[in-house]
Amino acid sequence: MSPSVPPGGLEQLLATKEIMVFCGSGGVGKTSVAAAAAVTAATRLGGKVLVVTVDPARRLATALGLEGFGNVEKQVPPAALEEAGLEPRGELWAAMLDTKRSWDDLVLRHAPDEETAYRILENRLYTNLTGRFVQSHDYIAMERLFEIHGTGAYDLIIIDTPPTRNALDFLEAPARMAEFFGGRLLRWLTMPYRVGGKRGARVLNVASRPFYQLADRVLGSQFLQDIAEFFLNFQSMYDGFVERARAVEALLHDRRTTFGVVTTLEGAPLREAEFFCEQLSARRYHLGALVLNKTLPDYLLEPDAAAAADVLVADAPTIAGALAQESKPPELADTERTARVLRTVGESFRNFAVVAKREAELRAELGRQPEVVSTVPNFEIDIYDIAGLARIGEHLFA
Amino acid sequence: MPQPDLLGRRLLFFTGKGGVGKSTVTAAAALLAAERGKRVLLVEVDAKGNLPDLFEQAPVGFEPREVYPGVSAMAMRTEESLKEYLKLNLRVPVLGRLGPMARVLDFVATAAPGVKEVLTVGKVCWEVRESIEGRADWDLVVVDAAATGHIIGQLDAPRAIQELVAVGMVRTQTDWMVELLSDPALTALNVVATPEEMPVNETIELVERAREELRVPLGAVFVNRVLPELFTHADEDTFEAVRRPEAEAQLRARAGTGVPAVLDAARLAVSLRRTRAVHLTRLRETVDLPMVYLPYLFVRDAGLRVTRMVADALAEELGL
Numbered sequence: 001m002s003p004s005v006p007p008g009g010l011e012q013l014l015a016t017k018e019i020m021v022f023c024g025s026g027g028v029g030k031t032s033v034a035a036a037a038a039v040t041a042a043t044r045l046g047g048k049v050l051v052v053t054v055d056p057a058r059r060l061a062t063a064l065g066l067e068g069f070g071n072v073e074k075q076v077p078p079a080a081l082e083e084a085g086l087e088p089r090g091e092l093w094a095a096m097l098d099t100k101r102s103w104d105d106l107v108l109r110h111a112p113d114e115e116t117a118y119r120i121l122e123n124r125l126y127t128n129l130t131g132r133f134v135q136s137h138d139y140i141a142m143e144r145l146f147e148i149h150g151t152g153a154y155d156l157i158i159i160d161t162p163p164t165r166n167a168l169d170f171l172e173a174p175a176r177m178a179e180f181f182g183g184r185l186l187r188w189l190t191m192p193y194r195v196g197g198k199r200g201a202r203v204l205n206v207a208s209r210p211f212y213q214l215a216d217r218v219l220g221s222q223f224l225q226d227i228a229e230f231f232l233n234f235q236s237m238y239d240g241f242v243e244r245a246r247a248v249e250a251l252l253h254d255r256r257t258t259f260g261v262v263t264t265l266e267g268a269p270l271r272e273a274e275f276f277c278e279q280l281s282a283r284r285y286h287l288g289a290l291v292l293n294k295t296l297p298d299y300l301l302e303p304d305a306a307a308a309a310d311v312l313v314a315d316a317p318t319i320a321g322a323l324a325q326e327s328k329p330p331e332l333a334d335t336e337r338t339a340r341v342l343r344t345v346g347e348s349f350r351n352f353a354v355v356a357k358r359e360a361e362l363r364a365e366l367g368r369q370p371e372v373v374s375t376v377p378n379f380e381i382d383i384y385d386i387a388g389l390a391r392i393g394e395h396l397f398a
Numbered sequence: 399m400p401q402p403d404l405l406g407r408r409l410l411f412f413t414g415k416g417g418v419g420k421s422t423v424t425a426a427a428a429l430l431a432a433e434r435g436k437r438v439l440l441v442e443v444d445a446k447g448n449l450p451d452l453f454e455q456a457p458v459g460f461e462p463r464e465v466y467p468g469v470s471a472m473a474m475r476t477e478e479s480l481k482e483y484l485k486l487n488l489r490v491p492v493l494g495r496l497g498p499m500a501r502v503l504d505f506v507a508t509a510a511p512g513v514k515e516v517l518t519v520g521k522v523c524w525e526v527r528e529s530i531e532g533r534a535d536w537d538l539v540v541v542d543a544a545a546t547g548h549i550i551g552q553l554d555a556p557r558a559i560q561e562l563v564a565v566g567m568v569r570t571q572t573d574w575m576v577e578l579l580s581d582p583a584l585t586a587l588n589v590v591a592t593p594e595e596m597p598v599n600e601t602i603e604l605v606e607r608a609r610e611e612l613r614v615p616l617g618a619v620f621v622n623r624v625l626p627e628l629f630t631h632a633d634e635d636t637f638e639a640v641r642r643p644e645a646e647a648q649l650r651a652r653a654g655t656g657v658p659a660v661l662d663a664a665r666l667a668v669s670l671r672r673t674r675a676v677h678l679t680r681l682r683e684t685v686d687l688p689m690v691y692l693p694y695l696f697v698r699d700a701g702l703r704v705t706r707m708v709a710d711a712l713a714e715e716l717g718l
Contacts, residue, residue, distance in 0.1 A: 026416015026545060027597070055547075057596050267700050269417060297666070299659040308656030312649075319652050323645055331639035341636045342649075344628050345664040351696035352663050358698045380669035382595050 009372045010260075011397045013288045014041050014156060017258045019149060019251070020288065023161045024262035025272040029293045031056050032383055032392060033262050033376070034160035035064065039092060039386060040393025043081070046089035047155030050148065054097045054141060054162040059384035064094040071098045071105070073148070076386070084387035093154065097162070102140045110240035116233055125230040139245075146248045175249055258288030261370075265295055265359035274367055281368070289372035291396065292363065296378055300356035305349065312346030374398065401688050401716050404617055405431045407586055409526045409578070411541045411614070413549040413604065414590030415597045419622045423590045423692065424542040425452040426708035432468030433709070434718065436537040439525055440471040443518055443543050443552070449473070454702045466702075470536075476517040483520065487571070515555030516572065523556075523575045526584070546589070546600040550607055553579065553587065553614050579614050586617030591681065593621060593674035598681045605685050618688040621678065625671040625694045628664065637664065690715045 014020060014037070022034045031053055038051035050073055056066065065076050073095040081088045104121060111117035120126055141162050149157055234241075251257060259280050263273035273290070280287045299305055312319065320338035332338050376395040383392060404410060410427065414420035421442075428440040439462060442449040450458055455465040460478035462470040522541055528534035544552045551558075556572040556579065579585055589604060591597040601619060608616060629637055639645060641661050650657045682689060692711045697704060712718075 028417060057599065059595070264417070266417075268421075297662070300663060302656060302659055304654055304656030305659035305663070306656065308653040308660045311653035312660065315652070319649065322652065323640070323648055326648055329639050329642070329645065331635050332645065334636070337633060337636050338640070341629065341633050341640060344633070345637070345640075345660060348626075348628055348667045349660045349663040352667060354696045354698050361698075378670075380666055381673050384595075 013372055018256040020158045020258050022260045025269045028262050028264050028269050030262045031160045033291050034158050036389040036392035038158045039389040040397050042090045042092035043086045043088045048091045049156045050093040050154040052095045052159040063385045066094055066096050071101050099140050102144050110237035112236045116236050120233045123230045142248050146251050258286045260289040262291045262293055264293055265362050270362055287370045290370050292375045294378040295375050296356040300353045309346040309349035312342045316343040409539045409585040411543040411587045413543050415546050415600045418590050418592045418597050420590045421542050423620050425705050426712055428469045428540045430709040430712050431538050437535050438469045439536040439539045440469055441541045442473045452705045474518050476514045479517040479521040515552045516559050523578050546604045582615035587614045588617040590620045592623045593678040598677040602684050618690050620690045622692045623694040624691050
């Protein structure tokens with residue numbers, strides 16, 4: 001928020017943090033930015049750096065040595081870094097998030113006994129919930145981060161957040177989990193299946209009969225029973241779960257953790273990024289950096305270049321004729337062709353300049369910003385190897 | 399492959415990876431249909447009711463509002479959808495109980511898969527059925543649906559519920575939804591992509607999964623933001639010759655010091671196009687669906703003008 005930018009930028013920031021969480025709306029390049037930050041941190045800062053990624057492009061996963069699935073962290077071979085022309089001071093590790101597996105681990109850890117654990121793991125609702133619906137990524141990504149951080153094995157963990165419907169979901173996930181399992185509503189819903197004896201039955205009659213009749217008509221009693229059984233089993237893990245969810249939340253608020261918001265300079269992602277920056281600050285998370293990704297080069301804004309483009313478009317035939325006479329390469333003998341190419345070059349510049357201006361305007365309108373703002377250009381090639389990540393990293397750390 | 403008669407159906411879903419312009423393409427399809435005389439309901443499923451931005455109109459809620467002549471827009475709210483469902487189906491005075499019921503459902507939805515999804519898809523299907531039976535005005539319902547990662551869960555929800563719920567009213571209700579969603583004369587799921595690595599990967603995976611797991615018929619792939627081809631092969635040789643130091647020096651003498659930047663920009667345009675062409679080819683070779691190509695728009699503004707430009711491009715591509 002201060003106008004003076006501290007020296008070092010992202011490098012300085014990462015040197016003082018243990019966790020960096022990258023977030024932003026879909027398609028802005030979070031995964032590449034997270035991986036690039038990790039590569040560069042391992043190279044420049046040293047120590048053990050881990051990047052945890054949710055859904056990397058296949059070629060990127062391959063580059064990081066993440067071919068198979070599973071929750072295991074793997075070291076990127078130092079030779080792979082050296083081949084990319086890097087001289088790493090530290091180690092680079094990478095892991096992919098296996099949602100289903102992480103949930104299973106969590107259940108096995110918190111269930112009171114093996115039988116309950118397996119009853120949960122085999123419950124139809126559970127398998128649906130964890131396997132099919134991506135919302136369950138939200139919580140488990142943060143849970144996994146907590147788990148890995150707790151091992152103390154890494155100096156720096158960089159995590160790329162899962163694609164969520166709402167970019168803030170994952171932040172609320174731990175609290176929501178705790179609320180969910182601690183809620184009165186859960187007890188109420190499972191009541192008819194918990195209570196026995198007269199007293200319980202009477203409570204049921206008084207408190208919830210109309211609701212159950214209604215729910216029964218809408219959902220069918222078998223479904224309600226499935227839900228209740230699932231919750232009853234899940235409730236046996238309540239204490240462990242809630243404690244855990246609170247700890248996860250505390251870690252996200254910890255001063256060792258910082259957040260990076262990634263965006264492109266396009267209307268919708270940028271609005272979301274701004275909203276996200278505001279929300280992070282309002283909720284007292286540490287907003288460390290804003291990454292403006294895939295931006296067009298500055299030279300598109302140069303007045304000299306715009307003037308040159310105008311001349312090329314307006315005087316293409318004259319210039320083509322002059323080129324054919326004066327420099328005489330065989331490719332320029334066909335003046336009509338040369339004129340067409342020059343005009344196209346000029347027009348293409350104008351086209352891209354329009355987009356670059358739009359980007360510049362959006363950038364100028366940016367409101368509240370963190371101290372570190374990194375700009376990463378739109379590379380003309382796809383980045384899918386460590387050398388490419390290092391190129392992104394140079395801009396990130398610039 | 400011939401272009402499908404998309405606008406002749408009753409229900410069009412649009413999905414795609416985040417950032418590919420899914421909402422813009424959806425809005426453009428709605429606009430185009432309206433300009434061809436259809437009464438369109440445009441449903442925004444995921445976001446915050448901002449879809450009317452694309453028509454330069456204020457946000458909408460659950461109640462449809464006209465945002466363009468012939469296009470009414472609504473934002474999905476599952477709680478509202480539930481209220482409406484209960485009112486229509488239970489025919490009991492539920493208003494008093496809706497508070498706790500909605501809370502419970504919201505809560506169940508957190509854990510029970512598909513509840514939110516079915517309320518979403520259910521409302522959409524309901525509008526289509528009502529209009530087929532002449533009780534609602536829509537000729538076409540266009541849905542800015544969930545992104546590629548969520549769309550299977552969303553559209554498969556009625557079937558998932560069928561599997562989970564053996565009896566009861568929900569079970570009966572899902573039967574007709576599944577039927578409507580599987581009818582190729584009525585429904586199509588379209589994918590919006592850009593010619594870039596991840597959007598293409600996700601499109602390929604989605605089409606595979608949709609064929610295996612969904613009964614919803616696939617429509618077309620809308621390839622958005624296709625960069626223009628600047629040069630033919632011969633033209634490109636000429637371009638390379640122009641960039642050589644001697645020629646560049648002469649250009650600079652005539653067009654000023656900005657020449658190198660202008661040439662760099664053209665080089666960038668050529669490379670970007672070439673990198674994307676690889677993905678486009680991969681998409682074409684892997685996915686056997688009709689492809690609808692929409693150009694990259696070099697424009698400064700957003701809003702209705704852009705939506706109309708995309709609609710015009712759509713009309714041209716679809717031969718309308």
